Amino acid sequence: MIETNREGRLARRAAAGDREALRALYEEYSDMVFAVAYRLTDSSPDARDVLQDVFVYLPTALKSFDQRSSLGTWLRVVATRQALQLIRARQRRREIPIGDDVPTRPPHALDTIALERALATLSDKLRAVIILKEIEGYSHKEISNFLEITPTASAARLCRARASLRATLGER
Template identity: 50%
Template sequence: MITSARERRLARGAMRGDQQALRSLYEEYSEQLFAVAYRLTESSADARDVLHDVFCGLPGTIRRFDRKRPLGPWLRAVTARAALKHLRSERRRREISSVSIPHELQAEPSPEFPVLNSIVVERALSSLPQELRTVVILKDMKGYSHREIAELLQVSRSTSEGRLYKARKLLRAELFER
């Protein structure tokens, strides 16, 4: 666990472009930032790309960091925005190439396994539209408040709440009403 004094020193160093400070921030936060990126992109390769983009751009983006607030949540928000941006650019590329596996050919979970099997849950999450999946991940798995999610996704708080309600309803249907 990083102390707030050390966090502030590293943030100041990163603002100046200090490579050692950036390396220390990477060592301290890369695992949790990778987890955020992976949850949103559902791909290790994409999550690594997002993490790379975040840390390469950190000397510039950290200048917008409010030093009165903790660095960790800010870095997670930066990573989530970078992951969403990455997904939008990937979606555009896929729309251009338009090659996808038809739904009926995709593997379905076996009914013999318990519903709470993590694979089934991951598949259920994957079946959600991106905007709903993002809110579920940020709220239920990462603990963001609706205010933070609204700010991060640049939507209203009520939109965040509505998306979570709809996502949970779809997840319940997918997991329990088979």
Template identity: 50%
Template sequence: MPRVDSVITATQERRLARGAARGDRRALRVLYEEYSEQLFAVAYRLTESSAEAQDVLHDVFCRLPAAVQSFDGKRPLGPWLRAVTVRAALKHLRSPRRRREIPIVSIPHERRTGESPELSVLDSITAERALSSLPEELRIVVVLKEIEGYSHAEIGELLQISRSTSEGRLYTARKLLHSELLR
């Protein structure tokens, strides 16, 4: 989702993508300013580490001039950049040189009317701990499906697994999350 104060049209996106493909620093800066926040959030949810998410974001933007050459301009740039970031984060997760840190971010949680802010924070912490307790292959499917909104077909493509495997992992993850949250 682009920033609220931003109004980049599809034509401007295509022009920025062409500029980025040529290595135009201005175009890269505009794309970074426009999308870095949401791309960082995607990377963070997958890696559970701000340092690793920064590494992923850095890799995405360093490789963007080459990668954007495959952008066809027929669909919005934001979702394409999210998919590039997901692939970069998954590659990073498989790297033997990964950094490790204790996750402290909370899953976005909308407070219900009358609910105290303290309860909302506690719910978020509990949900984050439950999510972090999942095996990585299950946690990634939950993040991509439930938080990022990808379909099982898209998740299958990104993870190079079948749609039914994605569905099965989500089912298993939900069962584990349910039992973890009932503790």
């Protein structure tokens, strides 16, 4: 984790176009951005697209970074919004995936793999809410802003997602 002062300096330098500062931010935060994007999109290629988009536009986006939260927290929000935008675009185009998406990630415990598979069975709407709430820790109010739904709809989707996961994981 980058110390706060260094983080602020790197953010200012990257916003001014300093490639070395941008590289340092990429090295520090790319894994986290990829993880958020992968959880939301359930696709390594889509997560890589989100990662690329976040860092390509980061110098411009950093100009609106107000430093009220840590850069990591802010980048999580940026990555979440970018992933949700990609999901919406995919839904509008009604893409049909060709072939299996084989994620490249380190081996996990069987329970984690089972949970990831169960999450993949959820609709995009339910998966987005459960990941944003349970994994990323956002409130229903924040989720409602990201997804452009009401906090009540967010809570209802979370309830349906949990029930679906219980049913899927209970079948094992």
